[in-house]
Amino acid sequence: MTQPRPRRxxxxxxxAPSGAGKTSISRALLAAEPALHLSISATTRAPRxxxxxxxxxxxxxxxxxxxxxxxxxxxxWAEVFGQxxxxxxxxxxxxxxxxxxxLFDIDWQGFRQLRAALPGDVVGAFVxxxxxxxxxxxxxxxxxAPAEIARRMAAARSEISHCRxxxxxxxxxxxxxxxxxxxxxxxxxxxxVSRQLWLDxxxxx
Numbered sequence: 001m002t003q004p005r006p007r008r009x010x011x012x013x014x015x016a017p018s019g020a021g022k023t024s025i026s027r028a029l030l031a032a033e034p035a036l037h038l039s040i041s042a043t044t045r046a047p048r049x050x051x052x053x054x055x056x057x058x059x060x061x062x063x064x065x066x067x068x069x070x071x072x073x074x075x076x077w078a079e080v081f082g083q084x085x086x087x088x089x090x091x092x093x094x095x096x097x098x099x100x101x102x103l104f105d106i107d108w109q110g111f112r113q114l115r116a117a118l119p120g121d122v123v124g125a126f127v128x129x130x131x132x133x134x135x136x137x138x139x140x141x142x143x144x145a146p147a148e149i150a151r152r153m154a155a156a157r158s159e160i161s162h163c164r165x166x167x168x169x170x171x172x173x174x175x176x177x178x179x180x181x182x183x184x185x186x187x188x189x190x191x192x193v194s195r196q197l198w199l200d201x202x203x204x205x
Contacts, residue, residue, distance in 0.1 A: 006197040009096040010189050011118060012036070013104040013111045013166075014182070016127035017156030019138040021172040025127060026105060028179045033186065036101045039092065042068065045083040058088060076106065076113035087114065096121055099197075101186065108162035123189045124166035125182055130173040132156070 016022035029036060042058040044065050053059045060068070065084050068074050077086030087104070095102050096118075104114065108126075115122045129135040135156060139149045163169060168185050172178040193199065 004099075005202075007099050007190065007195045008121070008197060009035075009098065009100045009102065010192075010195065011039075011092065011096070011102050011104060011114060011122045012186055012189070013106060013114065013122060013124040014127060015107055015111055015124065015159070015166065016172075017129070017135060017159045018152045019135050019142070019156070020127045020129045021175060021178060022105065022127050024175055025170075025172070025179050025182055026103060028175075029103060029182060029186070032179075032183065033101070035099070036103055036186070037095060039087055039102050039104045041085050042074070042077075042088050043083060043085045075117045076110045078107075078109055089117075092118075101190070108159060108165060112165065120194060123168075123185065125168040125170055125185050126163040126166040127170050127172050127178065127182075128160065128163065130171055 014022050014026055026038070030038060040054070040056070040058060042060050042065060044060060044062045045057075047053070047056070047059055051057065051059075062084070065077075065086070068086065068088070069077060073089050074086040075089050075092060077084060079085075087106075087110075092102055104110070106114070111122070111124050115124070129138070132153070136149055136153055139152055144152065170178050170181045170185075189195075
């Protein structure tokens with residue numbers, strides 16, 4: 001069997017408005033791609049149910065989280081409904097050095113911060129529904145109340161307004177096709193010249 005050539009890993013960001021199918025695509029990717037791992041965020045909120053520290057989140061006291069910001073230990077962070085969430089730098093950098101890819105479920109603001117921190121390592125794909133009215137229908141089908149649908153649709157329009165900042169657009173009209181498109185993006189990014197650690201030694205150019 002041919003040994004895999006060493007390469008630098010990459011950060012794949014999937015962003016989407018609520019209801020566009022991002023979670024389903026992420027789960028399928030993680031199941032199909034052994035070298036792809038989900039980024040674990042740090043948060044100031046308390047664990048829920050059976051959540052475990054270091055598995056679901058890194059649970060940190062507000063003071064500890066503030067220290068991480070001050071020390072530059074987070075690649076990106078945001079405050080959501082009074083709680084802070086962020087991506088610890090060390091695990092991501094270690095994964096990239098090992099040639100492993102990291103999947104991020106963050107919004108456009110997190111993507112912007114992450115790309116600023118790691119400009120050569122981040123690939124972004126924005127997932128869109130076929131039409132906005134279909135997005136509203138998906139939210140209704142999963143049981144969201146009318147007021148919640150209206151709130152999420154307003155947030156979706158705001159989120160979608162930033163889709164041009166991303167490298168790729170994936171329209172989730174059919175889930176299997178959307179999954180295949182995102183996998184194709186991942187595989188193409190893995191073959192980028194800048195990621196090939198073996199190239200200089202192999203061909204000397």
